[in-house]
Amino acid sequence: MYKKILLITLFFTLFSGCARHNKVNEIFQTQKAISITQDYKDILSLVVKYKTKLDKRNPQHYNKDFKSAIYTQIEDIQKFITLRDTNNNRLVNFKQYLDLAFNKRGIKYRNDYLILGLYYMIYDAYSLDEVHKFTALNYDNDKLTKLYKNLYILRWKIRTAKDINGNYLFLTxxxxxxxxxxxxxxxxxxxxxxxxxxxxxxxxxxxxxxxxFEIILSMMINRVESTLRDIGTEPSDIAIDTITSLVFLI
Known part of the structure; x- marks a missing residue:
């Protein structure tokens, strides 16, 4: 009789302990998800700030007719603007936007390709088309790691890239x-x-x-670092050959 009571008590104690552990873990993951939400909101605010500075410094390289729409899209976390390449084909991913932004030949409204490429890269990495993410485990480690590396590449290219005549593509x-x-x-x-x-x-x-300009991009990198840690990944050191790469990761 006493053995049965002891076994039943032990069973409920273990079950209750597991339940409490799962609940604590769920709350912990949910708090991290809230922190990640703040990370990407901070990053998007920095994108808006970057666009403002970039257009002011390079006033001939953005389409004034699209200016308001681009700001609205970023601030509302939407994705309704689609630009075309030099052959009038619709661009389908952030890499195509960024490749055009850094094309060495004459590209009209280069700023818009850069800002939209940056925004769509963030939008894709954080899966912002999926409205609700209740835990940090809902985020894609591979995409966020690539975003982290791509931001390093982007910061380097903005600073150094030149056109076929030796002129800097972006004045920063x-x-x-x-x-x-x-x-x-x-x-x-x-x-x-x-x-x-x-x-x-x-x-x-x-x-x-x-x-x-570099400080703003560095702040974006820091927020992505915070996100990676929240999903359980320690950001790795970025090799110089990755930073100076001509290829964005997709």
């Missing part, structure tokens, strides 16, 4: 006097002292480069 880190120099193509370097940014004393030839 350059100071205003450097931009004036690139635009005027002067032969006598002494003329630099007459540039507007130098004459106004807002800059000097020794002024530090503008790192604000």
């Amino acid at each position: 880190w350059q100071n205003n006097w450097q931009i004036e120099y690139l635009n005027k193509k002067i032969n006598d370097l002494n003329e630099i002292k007459n540039f507007n940014s130098i004459l106004s004393k807002k800059e000097s030839l020794l002024s530090h480069s503008n790192f604000s």
